[in-house]
Amino acid sequence: MRKGIVWGSAIALLIALPSGVVSAMPPSTQPSSAWGNRPITSPVTSDSPDFIGPRIEHRAVEPSRAQTRAPMVVSRTSLARTRAGAISVAGELNAELYQWSFDQMGCLVDLWDHESNWNYKSVNRESGAHGIAQALPGSKMSTIATDWRKNPVTQITWGMKYIKLRYGNPANALRHWQQNNWY
Numbered sequence: 001m002r003k004g005i006v007w008g009s010a011i012a013l014l015i016a017l018p019s020g021v022v023s024a025m026p027p028s029t030q031p032s033s034a035w036g037n038r039p040i041t042s043p044v045t046s047d048s049p050d051f052i053g054p055r056i057e058h059r060a061v062e063p064s065r066a067q068t069r070a071p072m073v074v075s076r077t078s079l080a081r082t083r084a085g086a087i088s089v090a091g092e093l094n095a096e097l098y099q100w101s102f103d104q105m106g107c108l109v110d111l112w113d114h115e116s117n118w119n120y121k122s123v124n125r126e127s128g129a130h131g132i133a134q135a136l137p138g139s140k141m142s143t144i145a146t147d148w149r150k151n152p153v154t155q156i157t158w159g160m161k162y163i164k165l166r167y168g169n170p171a172n173a174l175r176h177w178q179q180n181n182w183y
Helices: 002-016 019-023 033-037 055-061 065-079 083-097 102-115 138-143 152-166 170-180
Strands: none
Touching: 065 083, 065 152, 083 102, 083 152, 102 152, 102 170, 138 152, 152 170
């Protein structure tokens, strides 16, 4: 059973590969021309003439570093468009850049819950503060990237850097916010 699942996965990956990848494969692993004309629903078994063989599995499974980098950026940005996703992304950025404790991250969650509820579209009508971190003016976030209006990851990155530089950590920023209603 396991062998069928592995080969089925390898074949599914081969079907999904761009045509340039298949043509770059050694001739012994390239599918026959009959394979390209066969409907996807046709079963391929180990005794079929179009059976690809064990050499495909390791080639098709491991993408290059360049192939995996861009989708991660897109998925992180998409993830951060929700409150829970934005908190998750902040946790990832913390692990990469600051290593603040769990308690410190709790303070960050509390602070940005009050400021914007982690809504990247949030704009304060009175002050004009913008985004998750409520930057004033919002254009300050362009020091991270020019997409600051629409990219929650840019806003989170800027906000965490701002807190680190101005307050040292989220607990100090939260304390200042509690005393002054701004940070």
